[in-house]
Amino acid sequence: MTIMETRTKQGDASDGALGGRFSRLDGKLKITGGATYALEHPVEGLAYAVLVQSTIAAGRVVKVDTSKAEQAPGMLLVVTPETDLGLKVASDWYGNRPDDQPYHPLPRDVAFNGQAIAAVIAETLEQATEAARLVEVTYEETAAVASMESPNAGEGKLVDQFNIAWGEAEEALAASPVRIEAEYSTPREYHVPIEPHGLTAKWDGDRLTIWEPSQWTHGMARSYAELFGLPDENVRLVSPFIGGGFGSKATVYAYGAVAAAVARKLGRPVKLAVTRPQNFTSYGGRAATRQTLELGADSNGILQAIVHRGASETSTYADFPEQTSAATPLMYAVPNFSSEHRLVPANTVMPGALRAPGKNPSAFGLECAMDELAYAAGIDPVEIRLRNYAEYDPQSGKPWSTRQMREALAAGSEAFGWAKRSFEPRSMRDGRQLIGWGVGCGTFPVLRAASEAMIRLLSDGTVEVVSGAIDMGQGTYTILAQTAAEALGVPVGQIDVRLGDSSLPGATVAGGSMLAGAITGAVHKAATAARDELIGLALNDANSPFRDTGANTLTVADGRIAVPRGNGPSLTVAELMSATGRDRIEARRNTLPEADQGPEGHKRAWTTMTAIQGPTAGDYSMYSWCAHFVEVRVDEDFGTIRVSRVVSAFDCGRIYNPKLAESQWRGGIIMGIGQALLEEGLVDERNGRVINNNLGDYLVATNADVPHIEVISVGIPDLNASVLGGKGVGEVGIVGVAPAIANAAFHATGKRVRDLPITLDKLI
The missing domain is CATH 3.90.1170.50 (Aldehyde oxidase/xanthine dehydrogenase, a/b hammerhead)
Structure with missing residues (x-):
């Protein structure tokens, strides 16, 4: 699929370079009905x-x-x-x-x-x-076991790989002068993308x-090929536009x-x-979870121990863990730690990955517990987080590649006006409305993967960027145009991007917030190679006006090729291609290591997760970070709760397009508001039926539920995380929102709500 129809001059915006605030190049097609979705x-x-x-x-x-x-x-x-x-x-x-x-x-x-x-x-x-x-x-x-809360569900089975421990957690907890213990739970949650699932075969x-909406054209094409015993090249999966996926x-x-x-x-x-x-029921959403957290600290609020016991619901026929310990061992410095996770089988479709799987419910428990610890110790909730700042990864022992968490807390606090917050619950009000201010932090791992891209410089001066990567609304079309424009020295208006087809060069899955880091690296590499070939053509071709200038290199900027010192010819790319008789320059590059070059390495990288590197592969621990500051207003008489203001600060490394990143962050925050106040999958205990399987009864946040949301970037480029310095953007935004709202609700009312969603009956 091409988005050539969307080409438009949008001012210089850094001449299309990364960092420019370009609107999504596919936006016009979508709002005018020109985007053809799979079905x-x-x-x-x-x-x-x-x-x-x-x-x-x-x-x-x-x-x-x-x-x-x-x-x-x-x-x-x-x-x-x-x-x-x-x-x-x-x-x-x-x-x-x-x-x-x-x-x-x-x-x-x-x-x-x-x-x-x-x-x-x-x-x-x-x-x-x-x-x-x-x-x-x-x-x-x-x-049947209708849900993990059914009387016949049992306690579940321990998952050894998620058991984490260091120090002597139980002993340190018992000796701690300040202790809290609480159970936190989240219900089943569903993806409900605006575009339902389906396909044409x-x-x-x-x-x-x-033709099927796909976050991974190459991986899904391989699955279809194996189902039918076909060679991979006999299956083509086409997915140019996607109306939401979330995993x-x-x-x-x-x-x-x-x-x-x-x-x-x-x-x-x-x-x-x-x-x-x-x-x-055709695929699984986020599993229900419950977790008990015990935190022990000294009189200054310095953590001494965390003891964590979590469980998540899974199906009876296959396991999918919603890891309640995904964030708990990472966020704060603690010398003694113990965590276990259980899976509780129930008669449900196998759960699946929903925006920030694991990290989301894990942060809900931990960040609520940290707020409870702050009140038990009489310390401001932001201050207690700063006192327990982790200077390195407590779990792996490795240094952070970059971690701007202090900066996020500082920038968010200042923009929100946190210094004006009174400590005591129920101490801030506006008439009959109780006002609460809460904070919650979050993280998401940097997952690194390889991808492939092709760059074509055409005779008319336009450029094609071609890859099987996808765009489900996060802005892949746009940032790839910007990446190519920056590397080539060509305005973004001359870039055409083709995506969403398994017959195109290979790409990793658009999941785990890894696609942007992977595919921009491949496009940059291919575009740099194409630029080098273009300069070589200009310097060496017998018909090139640059051949006799004596220059040993040339500049390419604003779509023009020139001698660096400025006293020679200056041609557009189209003029040079015409003069030399070339109809195209083509470069195809990938970011696979040398050992994985070749058909088998390509297949493994593009169609499986085996080539993906985790956040601690190498010398550093790599994560994105965030801090959310939330204001809620609770009606004192009726218990109704509204989020009235949000300020969130993020460390996601270098931001390739601030406008698109801010949109992704806001989208995650809005989903977090829905999670905190509205979303709850209800199951009939008699027959295991999902009762509210529609958008009339399964409530998600709408415009009426969304306040002004201010987002701030405090990140710095992290060249260990990706070739161009970015870290994951898409999923971290939801992590920590729900606990920030729950903490704000406590500050407003004095009531702790530990089971989501926070409904009026729990506040009255």
């Missing part, structure tokens, strides 16, 4: 598939009666657990794959209410929907094309396998659009 791609001869879901939480499908459905108008095919779709289990994210194991996306054994157990395909969506209603299923039901012989669109789900399989059976393209209610 909008026009394909002739479509058939339509609709899922039939289980109505029990656990048991077995005994019989699927399709006789009535098969007589419905427009019916083409019904597939059930009896249907052999001819699929094999694909590799997981790390490339692990069982040998020749069949895959049944429509299982006979039911693991949760809402699981797809059949699919109906018809000529129109309406016909398929009606026929699906006519499918009758007989079950053999068994006892089309076969041409043994070649498969999938939910990076893998192939059962419905995708079904749609592609029935398209092959029918010999015609099939579209399957997952309905909004089905989006609550």
Whole structure:
């Protein structure tokens, strides 16, 4: 997909260089309806598939009666657990794959209410929907665990890899003069992107094309290839625009396998659009969590020990840990530490990654506990964080690559006016409104990955940036245009970016806040190579006006090539290309280490997570950081709570485009407001059904819930974290927001709410 249509002169804005406040280059297409999303791609001869879901939480499908459905108008095919779709289990994210194991996306054994157990395909969506209603299923039901809070859920199983300890935590805790202990919990939360999931699948012989919203075109294309036993090059996944993902669109789900399989059976393209209610069970959101934190400190509020015991909900058929200890060992200096995490199986779809997985609920518990410790010790909540500042990573023992946490607390405090805060709860008010000020901090790891890009300088002076990387709204199109413009010396208005197609050069997943650091490095490398070739052409080609100038190098700026000392010719790129008879210069580069060059290394890097480096790989510990300052207003009579002001300061390294980064931070903060005050997945304990599986009942923050949000960058370039000095931006913004709101609610009312969301009944 190209965004050539969006080219526009936007002033100099640093001539398109990184650091310029450019608006998103794809913005015009989106607001004018010119952006074609995956399910909008026009394909002739479509058939339509609709899922039939289980109505029990656990048991077995005994019989699927399709006789009535098969007589419905427009019916083409019904597939059930009896249907052999001819699929094999694909590799997981790390490339692990069982040998020749069949895959049944429509299982006979039911693991949760809402699981797809059949699919109906018809000529129109309406016909398929009606026929699906006519499918009758007989079950053999068994006892279910509806949620981790069910009486029969049990305490769960310990996950050894998440057990962390140093020092003598229990003994130090017992000896601490100031102690707090509390349990914190978060409910199930869901992604609810504005664009629901779905796909269109089309076969041409043994070649498969999938149009599907994807955060990882190469990884998902590989999964489809393995499902059908195809060579990787026989599958193409196209995803030019994505209407939100937040972690939910990076893998192939059962419905995708079904749609592609029935398209092959029918010999015609099939579209399957997952309905909004089905989006609550076709893939997993954030798991429910609970955690108990015990903090011990001396009389000056200096931490002596942390004892942490956490648990998260998972499915009965596969494990996904929402790590409650993800942030706890990192944030503060503590000489004695102990943390354990358990998984509690329940009859739910396997949970998945939702913006800042692990770090988010972990920070909720820790940052609320730190506020409680501050009040137990009689110390200002910002001051107690500064007193316990970690000068190095307490868990790994490695120095921070960069950590501007003090600066974030200082800048946020000053902009918010924290010095005017009174310490005592219920001491600030405006008429009948109680006012509370709270603070919460957050972090997110720097994950480093390789990517690949191609740069083409064309004869008309324009530049193409080409990669299979994606843009789900975070601004990839724009920052890649800026990266290429800076490296090439060409205005951003002459840059055209093509993304979102697995047939293009390889890219890592857009997840873990790693894509920008990975793909800008690849584009910069390719653009630098193209620029060097352009200068070499100008100096050496027999027809070049620069050949006889005696210059040994040239400058490229504002799209013009010139002699550095300024007393020679000056040509546009187009003029030089014309003079030398070249129609293009092309450079393709990647950021893989030398050992991984070659087909196998490329496949491993672009389609698995095995090449991704964690935050402590190497000599340093690398994280992004933030500090949120929140004001809430609580109606004294009715208990209603509103967030009225937010100031947040971030250390995310070098900011490639402040306008886009600020938008990402605000987006995370808004999701944090929804998490704190509104979002709660409700489950019927009788049958494991998600009760509020729609946007009328599952509440998310809207414009009416969002106050003025001021965001501040205090970061400095971190060249250990990425080639160009940036650290992750997209996910850190949500981390620490919910506890800041909970702490503000306590300051306003004197009541501690430790289980989200914070609703009026908990404050009255």
